[in-house]
Amino acid sequence: MTQGQSRQAEILVVGGGIIGCATALALARRGHTVRILERAEPGGLATHAAAGILGPMNETDRPGPFLDLMRQSLALYPDFVSGLIEETGLSPDLALDGILAVAPRASDRALLERRLAWQRPIDPSVTLLSAPEARALEPSLTGDFDSALWYPKEGHVFAPRLIKALLGALSRRSVPLEQGVTVSRIERNPSGTLSVTDQAGNVREAQAVVLAAGAALSAIDIPGPPVRIHPVNGQILAVRSPGSFYRRVVFYPPHGYFVPKKDGTVVIGATEERIGARTRVTPAGLLEFLAPLAPIAPEILGHPLHHTWSGLRPCSEDALPVLGPLAACPGLFVAGGHYRNGILLAPVTGEILADMVTGLATPMARAFSPERFGRPSPEQFF
Numbered sequence: 001m002t003q004g005q006s007r008q009a010e011i012l013v014v015g016g017g018i019i020g021c022a023t024a025l026a027l028a029r030r031g032h033t034v035r036i037l038e039r040a041e042p043g044g045l046a047t048h049a050a051a052g053i054l055g056p057m058n059e060t061d062r063p064g065p066f067l068d069l070m071r072q073s074l075a076l077y078p079d080f081v082s083g084l085i086e087e088t089g090l091s092p093d094l095a096l097d098g099i100l101a102v103a104p105r106a107s108d109r110a111l112l113e114r115r116l117a118w119q120r121p122i123d124p125s126v127t128l129l130s131a132p133e134a135r136a137l138e139p140s141l142t143g144d145f146d147s148a149l150w151y152p153k154e155g156h157v158f159a160p161r162l163i164k165a166l167l168g169a170l171s172r173r174s175v176p177l178e179q180g181v182t183v184s185r186i187e188r189n190p191s192g193t194l195s196v197t198d199q200a201g202n203v204r205e206a207q208a209v210v211l212a213a214g215a216a217l218s219a220i221d222i223p224g225p226p227v228r229i230h231p232v233n234g235q236i237l238a239v240r241s242p243g244s245f246y247r248r249v250v251f252y253p254p255h256g257y258f259v260p261k262k263d264g265t266v267v268i269g270a271t272e273e274r275i276g277a278r279t280r281v282t283p284a285g286l287l288e289f290l291a292p293l294a295p296i297a298p299e300i301l302g303h304p305l306h307h308t309w310s311g312l313r314p315c316s317e318d319a320l321p322v323l324g325p326l327a328a329c330p331g332l333f334v335a336g337g338h339y340r341n342g343i344l345l346a347p348v349t350g351e352i353l354a355d356m357v358t359g360l361a362t363p364m365a366r367a368f369s370p371e372r373f374g375r376p377s378p379e380q381f382f
């Protein structure tokens with residue numbers, strides 16, 4: 001495309017990460033003409049760094065719309081994955097074989113008991129286990145700990161394979177993904193279409209635009225006040241493990257976890273660092289989640305180090321997802337701020353955004369409107 005050239009109106013999804021790809025696929029499956037614009041590598045900012053945990057109950061401390069959204073997305077996962085396998089033959093290794101949240105000391109048990117009290121009415125399968133009971137489910141917990149909460153319906157998926165399968169499904173549906181396109185500005189035209197300008201000065205015309213640019217979303221100039229998304233660096237590592245010694249996802253305080261993958265690696269994470277739009281891996285960062293793991297599952301630290309890496313989680317002002325239309329610019333939608341749960345929330349986000357773009361009601365998304373941050377009403381812009 002040459003500078004200043006316009007393309008026929010279609011739905012543009014800005015961002016080729018897990019959220020952009022899931023949204024584009026949901027739109028394509030409903031018959032829309034969709035194109036993805038990606039600044040670098042698909043999934044490069046957050047998706048490829050994700051441990052792929054599908055664990056709603058550990059990601060909030062209360063019932064409410066956020067938990068409901070996560071649980072709804074978890075419920076969609078088996079069909080979401082089997083649809084991808086059917087379309088592409090690629091399996092993202094979905095494993096819903098349970099998550100344990102460990103209390104290292106007796107004094108930590110009160111926290112698990114408080115969680116159990118509000119979570120059990122929502123899911124009666126959540127159980128408080130003694131250390132031996134937890135060890136029977138996860139034999140690598142050979143160290144000292146007090147107890148664990150057991151979430152038998154939760155699990156994980158292999159995020160890099162998931163996005164590969166999504167890209168395969170998009171390609172089979174002839175959804176173009178343009179790489180190397182950094183969107184800089186979006187404007188509404190008098191005709192009602194949107195103009196999407198990239199850093200090279202190319203202008204694409206769109207019938208609707210979904211902003212799914214992860215931690216890069218705030219850099220895009222849009223009508224009205226910006227949607228503020230902050231990058232949060234997460235350092236993570238993987239060790240190579242023998243056989244099938246590791247079975248389940250395990251959370252441990254203050255914010256550690258390990259995730260055994262089917263390829264024989266165990267992913268261990270993660271830091272939470274607000275250091276701007278850059279990634280880093282540091283010994284101090286890795287120690288943050290390795291040191292508390294040592295007393296609980298000491299053998300893990302003896303395995304060969306496979307890889308260390310980091311990625312940028314996209315975090316909104318209240319750390320909750322931002323889903324919906326922008327009142328200041330009809331036709332422009334946000335699918336952002338998924339923070340620690342982009343992989344978990346991808347299926348439900350795709351369906352919600354496809355509903356929104358199609359004009360269908362989305363009651364589940366009301367709590368996540370971009371307008372909740374006190375954005376002025378549309379009248380104030382015209």
Ligand code: GLY
Pocket residue numbers: 051053234269270313339340341
């Ligand atoms: N979902 C885990 C993390 O963001 O570290």
